[in-house]
Amino acid sequence: MVSMNIVEKILCRASGRSMVEPGDIISAKVDRVMFHDLTGPLTVKAFKEIGVPRVWDPDRVVVIFDHLVPPNTERAALNQKTIREFVREQKIKWFYDIGRGGICHQVMVEKGHAKPGELIVGADSHTCTYGAVGAFSTGMGATDVAAILATGETWLRVPETVCVKIDGELGDMITPKDVILHVIGCLGVSGAVYKAVVFKGSTVEKMSISGRMTMCNMAVEMGAKTGIVEPDEVTEQFFKSKGMSYSPGFVSDPDATFDETYTFDVSKLEPQVACPSSVDNVKPVSEVEGVKIDQAYIGSCTNGRLEDLRLAARIIKGRKVKPDVRAIVVPASQEVYRDALREGLIDIFLQAGVLVCNPTCGACIGAHMGVIGEGETCIASINRNFIGRMGSPKAKVYLASPATVIASALTGVITDPRRVVS
Amino acid sequence: MIISGSVIKYGDNIDTDVIIPGKYLGITDYGELGRHALEGIDPEFPNKIKQTGILLVGENFGCGSSREEAPVALKYAGVKCIIAKSFARIFYRNAINVGLPIVVCPEASEKLNNGDMVTVNLAEGTIINVSKNEVYRTKALPEFILEILRDGGLVAHLRRRLT
Numbered sequence: 001m002v003s004m005n006i007v008e009k010i011l012c013r014a015s016g017r018s019m020v021e022p023g024d025i026i027s028a029k030v031d032r033v034m035f036h037d038l039t040g041p042l043t044v045k046a047f048k049e050i051g052v053p054r055v056w057d058p059d060r061v062v063v064i065f066d067h068l069v070p071p072n073t074e075r076a077a078l079n080q081k082t083i084r085e086f087v088r089e090q091k092i093k094w095f096y097d098i099g100r101g102g103i104c105h106q107v108m109v110e111k112g113h114a115k116p117g118e119l120i121v122g123a124d125s126h127t128c129t130y131g132a133v134g135a136f137s138t139g140m141g142a143t144d145v146a147a148i149l150a151t152g153e154t155w156l157r158v159p160e161t162v163c164v165k166i167d168g169e170l171g172d173m174i175t176p177k178d179v180i181l182h183v184i185g186c187l188g189v190s191g192a193v194y195k196a197v198v199f200k201g202s203t204v205e206k207m208s209i210s211g212r213m214t215m216c217n218m219a220v221e222m223g224a225k226t227g228i229v230e231p232d233e234v235t236e237q238f239f240k241s242k243g244m245s246y247s248p249g250f251v252s253d254p255d256a257t258f259d260e261t262y263t264f265d266v267s268k269l270e271p272q273v274a275c276p277s278s279v280d281n282v283k284p285v286s287e288v289e290g291v292k293i294d295q296a297y298i299g300s301c302t303n304g305r306l307e308d309l310r311l312a313a314r315i316i317k318g319r320k321v322k323p324d325v326r327a328i329v330v331p332a333s334q335e336v337y338r339d340a341l342r343e344g345l346i347d348i349f350l351q352a353g354v355l356v357c358n359p360t361c362g363a364c365i366g367a368h369m370g371v372i373g374e375g376e377t378c379i380a381s382i383n384r385n386f387i388g389r390m391g392s393p394k395a396k397v398y399l400a401s402p403a404t405v406i407a408s409a410l411t412g413v414i415t416d417p418r419r420v421v422s
Numbered sequence: 423m424i425i426s427g428s429v430i431k432y433g434d435n436i437d438t439d440v441i442i443p444g445k446y447l448g449i450t451d452y453g454e455l456g457r458h459a460l461e462g463i464d465p466e467f468p469n470k471i472k473q474t475g476i477l478l479v480g481e482n483f484g485c486g487s488s489r490e491e492a493p494v495a496l497k498y499a500g501v502k503c504i505i506a507k508s509f510a511r512i513f514y515r516n517a518i519n520v521g522l523p524i525v526v527c528p529e530a531s532e533k534l535n536n537g538d539m540v541t542v543n544l545a546e547g548t549i550i551n552v553s554k555n556e557v558y559r560t561k562a563l564p565e566f567i568l569e570i571l572r573d574g575g576l577v578a579h580l581r582r583r584l585t
Contacts, residue, residue, distance in 0.1 A: 025564065038447055042490055045450070049577045051585040068448075075448050125488040125512055141490035141516035143576045150580060155566070189435055190482035194511050223482055223510055278435065365444040365487075386439040386486060387462050393443070 003253035006230050007161045007196040010136040010250055014119040022259070024158040031118040032060050033148045036104045037076070038067035038365075039123035040083040042142035047086075047149050055090045056152035062094040062113050063087050064104040069360040072368040102333025102359035105129040105301040109213060110335055112242065116231040116249025121148055126301050126383065128219050131228030132212035133235055134249045136196075138226045159196045159225045160259035166201040168267030173417040175311065176211035177303055177381065177401035179203065180218045181272035183264060185282025193223030195259065198252070203266055204229055209238045210307040217302050218383050221279040271416055273379075274399035277387045285404060285416045295378040296321075296409035297390075298402045299330025299357070300364040303381035306339050312406040313345040315421055321353040322412035328370045330357045354409070366391045379408045423544040423571060425503045425523060426552075427475025431536050432463065434480035438513070441484065441492040455491055456498030468499040475502040476542070478534050484513025493517040503542050505549065507531035518567055521575035525549065527560035544568060 002019050004012065012020045014028035035043045040063065047055070055061055063083060071077035080098075087095045094113060101107040105126055108114045116134035120127065123145040130137035140154070148154050164183055184191070197219045204212065212229045219227025229235075230251040239246035271285040298304065298312055309331060321327040329349050331337035337359060340346050349356050363370030364382040371391035372378050378390055378397050385397035400408075403417035410420055440462030442455060449455055460467035471477065477496065483506040484492055493516045496504070503523040517524045523544055530549045534540065539552040547562035563571070573579040 025566075039488065039490070041448065041450065046577050050580045073448075079448055123488060125486065127488075139488040139512055141488050141512060141519060143490060143519035144515055147519075147576055147580055150584065189485060190508065193482055193508055223485060225511055365447075366439075367444055384437075384439070384486065386437045388439050388443045393462055 003255045005161050005252040005256040005258065006134070006198060006228060006250050007136060008158065010117055010119060011156065011158055013117070020158045022158050022160040026156055026158060027153055028119055028156050029153055030121050030148050032062060032113055032120045033122070033145060034062040034064065034104060034108060034120070034127065035123035035142070035145050036063070036067055037065040037069070037080050037083060039142045039145070041079045043123055043146050043149070044083060044086045046143045046146035050146060050150045052150045055092065055149045058091045059093045061092045061149065062108065063092055064096040064101050064107050065098055066101070066103045066359065067361045067365060068367055069098050069358065100334065102336065103301045103304060103361060105217065106305065106332035106336065109133060109209070110333055112239070112244040116235060116247065121145060121154060125220050126217050128224065128226040129213050129217040129301060131216035131219065131226050132209050133238065134229065134231035136226055136228065139220065157194070159194055161196045161198055162192055163198050163200055163258040163261040165261060165263045166199065166203040166266055167263070168203055168265045170203065170266060170269065173403045173421065174269055174271060175401040175403060176207055176214040178269055178272040179266055180215045181274050181282050181399065182266065182269055184218060184221050184280050185272065185274070187222050187262065189221060189223065189278060189280045191222040192219070195224055197222065197224045197227045198258070199227060199229050205232065208307060209234065210305045213305070214302055221383060271401060271404045273404065273414065274385055276396040276398065277385055279384060279399065285414065288398070288414050289416060291398070291414040292377065293325060293379050293408055293412065293414060294376040295370065295372055296325060296327045296405045297363060297370055297378055297380040297382065298405050299328070299332065300361065300382040301332065302383040303402050304330055304332030304336065306336050308381065308402040309336065309340045309345050310343070312402045313348040315403060315406045315417060316352045316354070316410065317348045319352055319410055321409045325409050325412050327354040327406070327409040328357060328363070329354050330362060331359055333359050363390055379405050379414060381405050423523065423568065425542045427502050427540065429476045429478045429534050429536060429538045429540060430470055430474045431478045431534065435482045435485055436463070436479055438484060438486035438489050438492045442489065442495040447489060447491055452494055452498040455495040456500070459495040459499035472500040475500065476540055477501045477504045478531060479504065479506045480531055481507040483509050485510035488512045490516045490520060493520050493522045497522045505530050505534070505542070518570055519576040521571060523571055525560060527558055530558040533558065544571070
C-alpha cells in the first residue's frame with residue numbers, strides 16, 4: 001500500500017482512483033457545492049448558458065445570502081431576486097435567505113453541510129474554512145461552480161501538501177488568529193501557492209472547531225488551495241454536541257510524506273497585527289502600539305463566532321468605546337447572534353457603545369455597514385487588508401484578533417489586549 | 423494558439439481588490455467592468471492595454487477573492503494574454519474559464535520589459551521576445567485546457583460537449 005496524506009486520501013476517494021500523487025490532474029465527484037449572493041448571478045448566468053435543464057443534484061447544492069445582506073442597492077436586490085428564482089426553479093434543497101443563515105462559511109459548518117472526508121467546492125475564496133472539520137474544501141469561480149452544478153464533477157490538480165506543525169500553549173489573550181497571522185507573516189502571501197496546508201501539533205489539537213476555522217480560513221492568504229486539520233475527538237464532539245451524525249473521514253497515514261514541514265513554537269507568541277496593505281506584513285503588537293484608529297471591526301468568516309464575541313465582551317464589559325472611535329460587531333450567523341444574545345454579550349456591547357450589525361460580509365468587502373473613507377484607519381478581525389478592501393483605497397486596514405481589536409476600541413490606538421485586562 | 427502584442431509590466435502579488443474593487447461586483451456589463459480594470463494601482467490601465475495587449479506581472483498574480491469579475495475585467499479592458507511568474511490558483515482557473523489566455527513563465531516575467539514585442543505560442547509553450555530576439559520556454563498548457571481556450575471558455579466548451 002502506498003502511504004498517503006489526508007488530502008491525497010480525500011482526492012483519491014473523490015476521483016475513484018486507487019492512488020493519487022501531487023501533480024496528477026484528476027476529475028473528481030463533488031460532495032457539496034455552495035454559492036452566495038455575490039457570486040450567484042454569474043454562476044446562474046453561466047449555468048443557463050451551458051444549457052442543461054437541471055442541476056445534477058439539488059440536495060447537494062447550498063445557496064446562502066451573506067455578502068450584501070440586506071441588499072444595499074437596487075442592483076443587489078435584483079441579483080438576489082434572480083438567485084431566489086433559480087433556487088425555486090431548480091428545487092435546491094439548502095437555501096439560506098436573509099434572516100435564516102448568516103455568513104456562508106459559518107453556516108456551512110454550523111448546519112452540518114461540511115463533513116470530514118468530503119470534497120466541497122464553493123464560489124468563494126474562503127471556502128477553505130471547512131478544513132476545520134476535516135473536509136477538502138476549496139474556492140473556485142462562478143463558471144467552475146456552474147460547471148459543477150451541471151455535471152457534479154470538476155478537474156483538480158492534486159496539490160503538494162505542506163505540514164504546518166504548531167506546538168506550545170497559547171498565553172492569555174493569544175488566539176488562533178494570532179497564530180495564523182504569525183504563520184502567514186513567516187511564510188508569506190505566496191508561501192503555499194497551489195498547495196494544501198495541513199495544520200498539526202499540540203496547539204492545533206487543543207483548538208476548538210471555531211479556532212480551527214480561523215486557521216483554515218486564512219490558508220488562502222498564503223495562496224493555498226485548502227487548509228485542513230485531521231479529524232479527532234474535538235471534531236467528533238463538535239458534531240455530536242449538535243446532534244449531527246459523524247463519520248471520521250480520513251487522517252494521514254503515519255508514514256505519509258509532506259512537501260515541506262514548517263514548525264512553530266507559539267508558547268511565547270504575543271498578539272500579532274498584519275499592517276497595511278498585505279496580509280504577510282505581520283508585526284508583534286508591541287511594534288505597532290499607539291497607531292491611531294478611527295474604527296474597530298469584529299466580524300467576518302474569520303472571527304465573528306461566539307468564541308470571538310465572548311472574548312471581546314469579556315474585555316469591554318463595563319467599559320466604553322473611546323469617544324472618537326466607532327466600534328462595530330457583526331455576529332457571523334443568526335445562530336451566533338442568538339447565542340450571544342442569550343449569554344448577555346450583545347447587551348455588554350450595546351452598553352459599551354458598540355454598534356451591533358446583522359450577520360453579513362458587509363464592510364469586510366467594502367460593501368456596506370462600516371465602509372471606511374479616505375485617510376481613515378480601521379483595525380479589523382477580518383482576513384484581508386488589501387488596498388481598498390474596506391472602502392477607500394486611501395484608507396488603512398490593520399488585521400488582528402478580536403481581543404486586540406476591542407482593546408484598541410477602548411483606547412483609540414492599537415493596543416495589546418493584555419494591557420487592558422491586567 | 424498564437425498571440426502577439428507588446429508588453430506592459432506590473433509587480434508581484436497583485437490582488438483581486440486591486441484588479442476590480444468590491445464596489446463594482448454585481449455589474450454584469452462586461453465593458454463597464456473593463457473600464458475599471460486594475461483601477462487600484464493604475465487608473466490609466468484600460469487606455470494603455472488597448473495599445474499593447476500583453477500584461478506582464480510577477481508572482482502570485484490575482485491573489486485574494488474568487489471573483490470572476492477579475493479576469494473578465496482584464497479581458498474586456500483589452501488584455502490578450504497574461505504572462506506571470508506565478509498565478510493565484512483561483513484566478514488561474516477563472517482566467518481559463520472565461521477564455522483569457524495565461525502563461526506561467528518566470529524567465530519571461532524577469533527578462534521582458536515595458537514595450538517589448540512578444541509572440542506567445544500556448545500549444546508549444548514558447549514566448550518569443552521579438553524586440554530582443556530571445557525565446558523563453560515554459561510548459562505547454564495541457565490539451566484539455568487548450569481546448570477550453572479554443573472554445574472561448576468553459577461555458578462554450580461544456581455547451582458543445584453536453585448539449
